[in-house]
Amino acid sequence: TARVLHEGKLTEAFEIKTGVRQGCLLSPFLFLLAIDWIMRSTTARGRNGIQWTMMSQLEDLDFADDLALLSHNHQQMQEKTTKLETVSQQLGLTIHGEKTKIMRLNAGSRDPILLRGSPLKEVDTFTYLGSVINIQGGSDEDVSVRIQKARSAFAILKNIW
Known part of the structure; x- marks a missing residue:
């Protein structure tokens, strides 16, 4: 069963008969x-x-x-x-x-x-599936972002090594 919060009040319980859990x-x-x-x-x-x-x-x-x-x-x-x-x-x-x-x-x-x-x-620039796409069509910006992400990940792991 389920209830809905509407305008600060809960509705009466009702049974859900369709859908995916x-x-x-x-x-x-x-x-x-x-x-x-x-x-x-x-x-x-x-x-x-x-x-x-x-x-x-x-x-x-x-x-x-x-x-x-x-x-x-x-x-x-x-x-x-x-x-x-x-x-x-x-x-x-x-x-x-x-x-x-x-x-x-x-x-x-x-x-x-x-x-x-x-x-x-x-x-002029957007990120699609983690890759930076820009209007010039080059990959410099994307490579720079990936290098920075790698540096950040290694910095987090620094204390482990």
């Missing part, structure tokens, strides 16, 4: 199935990504709940962002606007990408 091994698997369906639905047209091979385009990068959408132009990115939000909402998921960023590389348009009517923040 907290900590259940099925939970991450079901989430990945949902994200996979969302991304397949969002990129179903398959023609709004970046050229990857002679015959295919790369539409997005995703690992768990970290997603990166890729497009050649503003219109495609706006369409993809809107579609992602619409499809996500069908499953009760919401894109966190403050955590969502835009990086433009050699872009002709400076028009903002909108999420629920609000412009997304543009950045």
